Amino acid sequence: MTDRPVILLAAHGERGGAANNARLAGIVDQVAAAIPEADVGSILVNVEGVVERAVAACGARPLVVLPLLLSDGFFFSQRLKPHVSGPGRTLAPPLALWRSFAPFLADNLALRTISHAADPRVVLVAHGSKQTGRSAACARLVAQAMQARYGRIEAAFLEEAPFAGDVIARTEQPWAAVGLFFGDGMHGGEDFDVLVSTAKHRPVAAFTVGELPGLPGLVAAEARALLRS
Numbered sequence: 001m002t003d004r005p006v007i008l009l010a011a012h013g014e015r016g017g018a019a020n021n022a023r024l025a026g027i028v029d030q031v032a033a034a035i036p037e038a039d040v041g042s043i044l045v046n047v048e049g050v051v052e053r054a055v056a057a058c059g060a061r062p063l064v065v066l067p068l069l070l071s072d073g074f075f076f077s078q079r080l081k082p083h084v085s086g087p088g089r090t091l092a093p094p095l096a097l098w099r100s101f102a103p104f105l106a107d108n109l110a111l112r113t114i115s116h117a118a119d120p121r122v123v124l125v126a127h128g129s130k131q132t133g134r135s136a137a138c139a140r141l142v143a144q145a146m147q148a149r150y151g152r153i154e155a156a157f158l159e160e161a162p163f164a165g166d167v168i169a170r171t172e173q174p175w176a177a178v179g180l181f182f183g184d185g186m187h188g189g190e191d192f193d194v195l196v197s198t199a200k201h202r203p204v205a206a207f208t209v210g211e212l213p214g215l216p217g218l219v220a221a222e223a224r225a226l227l228r229s
Helices: 022-034 050-057 074-083 101-113 134-146 164-170 186-197 215-228
Strands: 006-011 039-044 063-067 089-091 121-126 153-157 175-179 205-208
Touching: 006 022, 006 215, 022 039, 022 215, 039 050, 050 074, 063 074, 063 215, 101 134, 101 175, 101 205, 101 215, 121 134, 121 164, 134 153, 153 164, 164 186, 175 186, 186 205
Parallel strands: 006 039, 006 063, 063 089, 121 153, 121 175, 175 205
Antiparallel strands: none
16 A cells, blocks of 8 residues: 555546547646656546546545646536545645636736737637536636736637627737637637637737646646645
């Protein structure tokens, strides 16, 4: 029996697009290299029963679960929260609600727009829901946290108003698009690309959360802090 801590990175799991969860696997490898004193793995919350089995397999070992999710809606509250509790079990907030997340996005946007004299208008693209809920609320919290640095920022959605396509169509130059998507699947790898490529004006920057090269470092820093707490 080992008492080595376990770090599990929880993601939704990709549908469409690449659909191979390669981004998640890559971050697992990089976090494992950064924190060699822990065993690092991943779980997909869109597969029912996976979380319960993974947590049970950890036994009495210290466990930290970091949700690479962009809201605290169904998959966080129903698939993770009920099963990661008790002594030695730590469940971090979803990625979008980490204190370090909005500054991380703002820094990455600044690096990509440094050559432009004026700060761009920013469209923060999120999933949303046919019934307004936590996806939209969390996206607006991220936008609010970035407001001090990028005053002209608006959250827009794939599945609820204001729809991303409509917001982008009326956004003046210069503008930038930031996708609140981790995976390279249907939304992060297809819907976001279509929105950007069909826009009337080409954005000065366009990226999704999951493609940012600094993301593994952000995740590792959060994991390390939770292990020490």
